[in-house]
Amino acid sequence: MRIMKLRLQADESIKCQRNIYEYVLGGEQDKSLLQIRLFEESTKRAAYTRQTEAAKEKGVSNCPLCAIGDNANKTRIYKFNEMDADHVTAWSKGGATSIENCEMLCKTHNRSKGNK
Numbered sequence: 510m511r512i513m514k515l516r517l518q519a520d521e522s523i524k525c526q527r528n529i530y531e532y533v534l535g536g537e538q539d540k541s542l543l544q545i546r547l548f549e550e551s552t553k554r555a556a557y558t559r560q561t562e563a564a565k566e567k568g569v570s571n572c573p574l575c576a577i578g579d580n581a582n583k584t585r586i587y588k589f590n591e592m593d594a595d596h597v598t599a600w601s602k603g604g605a606t607s608i609e610n611c612e613m614l615c616k617t618h619n620r621s622k623g624n625k
């Protein structure tokens with residue numbers, strides 16, 4: 510248990526260091542205690558699928574920012590590995606790392622939104 514705690518404390522993506530002890534004591538069940546900034550692969554995949562299906566139906570890009578822009582990528586469907594997960598409500602402003610708050614953006618737009 511001590512090793513687990515140290516490993517988590519070394520993880521820079523965990524904002525709430527003081528909750529690590531509670532998380533470990535609770536059998537490592539409640540991940541929301543850790544307020545992890547990085548989306549899990551499964552969350553990203555789910556968000557990607559949801560967005561891509563909706564975008565194809567509308568005939569627009571699956572990057573929501575490309576879709577509203579007036580450019581060559583307006584109708585482009587990006588591959589999963591061409592996109593990055595973004596927090597709809599910024600993580601720094603208390604936005605959760607959850608599927609509801611996850612939006613996939615093309616790498617260009619994700620980068621231009623800055624480090625959140």
Ligand SMILES: [Zn+2]
Binds near residue numbers: 573615617618
């Ligand atoms: Zn884009």
